[in-house]
Amino acid sequence: MRLLVLGGTRFLGRAIVDEAIRRGYDVTTFSRGLSGEPRPGAEALHGDRTNSADLLRLAERDFDLVIDTSVIAPRHVAASARLLAPRIRHYTYVSTLSVYDGFGEVPVSEESPVLDGPPDADGSVEELGYGELKAGSEQAVAQELPGRHLIARPGFILGPHENIGRLPWWLTRIARGGTVLAPGDPGQQIRATDARDLAAWLVDNTRRGIPGVVNVPGAEGTTLGELLTDCGDVTGPGPDGPLQLRWVPDQVLLAAGVEPWSELPLWAPGIPELAAVWDVTGDRALRTGLRYRPLSDTVRDTWTWLRRDAAARGGPGTFERRPGIGLDPDKEQEILASLDPQADG
Numbered sequence: 320m321r322l323l324v325l326g327g328t329r330f331l332g333r334a335i336v337d338e339a340i341r342r343g344y345d346v347t348t349f350s351r352g353l354s355g356e357p358r359p360g361a362e363a364l365h366g367d368r369t370n371s372a373d374l375l376r377l378a379e380r381d382f383d384l385v386i387d388t389s390v391i392a393p394r395h396v397a398a399s400a401r402l403l404a405p406r407i408r409h410y411t412y413v414s415t416l417s418v419y420d421g422f423g424e425v426p427v428s429e430e431s432p433v434l435d436g437p438p439d440a441d442g443s444v445e446e447l448g449y450g451e452l453k454a455g456s457e458q459a460v461a462q463e464l465p466g467r468h469l470i471a472r473p474g475f476i477l478g479p480h481e482n483i484g485r486l487p488w489w490l491t492r493i494a495r496g497g498t499v500l501a502p503g504d505p506g507q508q509i510r511a512t513d514a515r516d517l518a519a520w521l522v523d524n525t526r527r528g529i530p531g532v533v534n535v536p537g538a539e540g541t542t543l544g545e546l547l548t549d550c551g552d553v554t555g556p557g558p559d560g561p562l563q564l565r566w567v568p569d570q571v572l573l574a575a576g577v578e579p580w581s582e583l584p585l586w587a588p589g590i591p592e593l594a595a596v597w598d599v600t601g602d603r604a605l606r607t608g609l610r611y612r613p614l615s616d617t618v619r620d621t622w623t624w625l626r627r628d629a630a631a632r633g634g635p636g637t638f639e640r641r642p643g644i645g646l647d648p649d650k651e652q653e654i655l656a657s658l659d660p661q662a663d664g
């Protein structure tokens with residue numbers, strides 16, 4: 320089986336490449352070479368998808384399957400899909416739950432309306448909007464390969480090599496130990512998908528050629544409290560002493576200007592914009608074979624990766640954290656200091 324991964328060198332794409340190689344596929348990646356090289360065993364083609372001359376390199380090749388993890392303008396996704404359509408059997412595009420109109424505010428299923436993103440739109444994420452860019456890209460793939468495309472819409476993706484830095488930030492903070500600001504309610508339900516589970520499902524269903532749209536919102540039944548406790552269990556006591564999670568009410572954090580979702584990753588306080596953020600239908604993913612591992616395994620393996628990365632570089636972990644992810648230590652201390660010491664943490 321010849322699989323082309325458009326991308327494949329950073330996080331989810333890397334897990335896809337690993338999974339496909341493990342299954343004995345011939346794997347080729349296409350990337351600019353800026354985010355690193357593909358895994359051993361994969362063939363690397365280099366080029367920029369936004370450059371039509373570079374893209375033409377793919378016209379010299381035949382593949383059976385394509386998985387596209389890109390976050391580029393719909394018109395470039397359309398160009399790749401058009402070029403590859405006569406040369407492949409099935410094209411899978413990794414999209415996002417953010418394509419739903421009102422995602423976060425209202426419950427969504429695969430039938431819910433999506434944002435208006437034209438398939439020929441050009442521009443950056445900042446110009447088009449993330450949800451619109453992904454919605455337009457979905458349309459572009461659907462137009463070029465009708466009936467031969469799968470659109471996966473994941474929610475939170477976590478796991479080793481995570482480049483956004485959500486779980487890495489929590490692990491790194493909790494590893495310092497001492498009193499750690501924990502947001503909202505320890506019983507808050509959260510959902511996330513390990514990149515390796517998503518990768519296995521993507522490879523399987525691309526090979527099977529299942530068409531249509533599938534949400535991958537993560538398993539139900541885990542809480543934020545469990546996640547943070549799991550983090551403490553794997554990191555052990557830190558230089559600032561044994562871990563003590565100090566649960567701070569949503570209202571206190573909102574009043575202090577803490578940004579939900581990003582500044583304290585996975586924190587979704589009870590505000591209208593996030594009231595239904597975990598309320599996503601995920602049955603289709605389960606029916607088509609998605610198997611979610613326990614989040615505690617994801618936490619353990621992400622910590623192992625962070626420590627290995629730190630050891631390899633002879634210093635602190637160097638995961639790339641996007642701007643805005645994680646709470647500034649001074650701000651955390653200010654908020655903790657403002658709390659009533661008698662109140663329950």
Ligand SMILES: NC(=O)c1ccc[n+]([C@@H]2O[C@H](COP(=O)([O-])OP(=O)(O)OC[C@H]3O[C@@H](n4cnc5c(N)ncnc54)[C@H](OP(=O)(O)O)[C@@H]3O)[C@@H](O)[C@H]2O)c1
Binds near residue numbers: 352355415
């Ligand atoms: N993280 C989450 O929680 C989350 C949630 C929902 C959905 N998603 C979706 O999941 C996917 C995550 O993908 P990933 O970043 O982990 O995938 P990845 O395939 O590991 O990394 C992205 C790849 O795209 C390549 N690339 C970027 N710009 C390119 C260009 N102009 N031409 C050619 N190659 C280019 C990068 O390599 P070079 O830089 O070397 O070119 C890199 O290999 C995205 O589609 C995202 O929207 C993520």
